[in-house]
Amino acid sequence: MIRYYWEDFTPGWSYESGAAPMSAADIRRFAQEYDPQSYHTDETAAKATPFGGLIASGWHTCAVAMRLMCDGYLLDSSCVGSPGLEELRWLAPVRPDDALRLRATVLEQTPSRTHRGRGTVKFRWDVLNQNDAVVCRMIGRQHYLRRIPAP
Amino acid sequence: MIRYYWEDFTPGWSYESGAAPMSAADIRRFAQEYDPQSYHTDETAAKATPFGGLIASGWHTCAVAMRLMCDGYLLDSSCVGSPGLEELRWLAPVRPDDALRLRATVLEQTPSRTHRGRGTVKFRWDVLNQNDAVVCRMIGRQHYLRRIPAP
Numbered sequence: 001m002i003r004y005y006w007e008d009f010t011p012g013w014s015y016e017s018g019a020a021p022m023s024a025a026d027i028r029r030f031a032q033e034y035d036p037q038s039y040h041t042d043e044t045a046a047k048a049t050p051f052g053g054l055i056a057s058g059w060h061t062c063a064v065a066m067r068l069m070c071d072g073y074l075l076d077s078s079c080v081g082s083p084g085l086e087e088l089r090w091l092a093p094v095r096p097d098d099a100l101r102l103r104a105t106v107l108e109q110t111p112s113r114t115h116r117g118r119g120t121v122k123f124r125w126d127v128l129n130q131n132d133a134v135v136c137r138m139i140g141r142q143h144y145l146r147r148i149p150a151p
Numbered sequence: 152m153i154r155y156y157w158e159d160f161t162p163g164w165s166y167e168s169g170a171a172p173m174s175a176a177d178i179r180r181f182a183q184e185y186d187p188q189s190y191h192t193d194e195t196a197a198k199a200t201p202f203g204g205l206i207a208s209g210w211h212t213c214a215v216a217m218r219l220m221c222d223g224y225l226l227d228s229s230c231v232g233s234p235g236l237e238e239l240r241w242l243a244p245v246r247p248d249d250a251l252r253l254r255a256t257v258l259e260q261t262p263s264r265t266h267r268g269r270g271t272v273k274f275r276w277d278v279l280n281q282n283d284a285v286v287c288r289m290i291g292r293q294h295y296l297r298r299i300p301a302p
Contacts, residue, residue, distance in 0.1 A: 034214035034218045035218065035221060036221055037221065037225065049231065050232075059210065062210055062213070066208070067185045075188065081202070083240060084241050085239040086237070086238060088291070089234060090232075
């Protein structure tokens with residue numbers, strides 16, 4: 001059932017997902033519930049903003065990246081949560097019919113100081129569009145159970 | 152229509168929202184779409200995890216915080232987007248029937264170096280539960296139009 005434990009995420013380990021399409025309807029639906037700024041909800045109003053058209057909420061981009069991570073490796077892992085991110089950058093707008101993919105790269109792998117059965121992994125997660133532009137970058141940590149507890 | 156421009160977000164400006172309830176159904180619905188780890192989607196499976204029960208996806212907490220921000224001041228502002236966060240911490244689990252509120256505090260106010268009509272505001276955003284525990288903390292920036300362009 002569990003394929004990836006803490007030990008597997010050695011520095012340089014990487015994963016790249018397939019592409020998730022973002023439709024205008026998806027963008028509006030997320031935004032109407034969580035981020036109803038006009039450039040996320042209304043294509044006509046969005047044209048008059050500096051963005052020149054509808055763009056996805058940054059939180060929608062993060063949520064889609066999370067789903068790509070889950071389907072890619074997280075649901076097959078021993079992950080037991082995340083303390084957070086030390087960087088989250090929205091680098092370029094996500095527009096209707098963009099297709100997003102996730103690239104995960106391990107930066108550091110640290111045993112827990114307090115739990116023999118756990119460790120932490122620091123990742124860079126880049127979200128790319130169909131033109132290979134990085135639209136979102138996250139640097140953060142996740143906690144994982146170890147396959148074999150530390151001695 | 153616009154009540155808050157860049158000039159209004161002086162250091163120390165703060166806002167605290169009312170409370171948004173998080174139901175178990177809300178938690179599961181968000182997670183099924185964006186973060187289907189078992190401790191976010193399945194109350195029975197969640198009991199066997201280190202969390203001891205269902206908890207909200209951290210991205211759900213961020214999305215709810217964004218909605219509280221929108222309703223509190225952002226939709227009445229000249230906000231033209233965010234470059235991102237320099238810190239995002241998930242500090243405590245969010246559980247069913249928690250009620251979350253947002254506390255926003257301005258840390259810095261910086262005129263744009265390139266746009267006379269814009270500026271940037273650095274905020275701390277704390278998400279609190281009904282026991283006043285900070286469950287999530289974000290430090291980041293938003294860009295706003297100025298009421299009066301710089302000379």
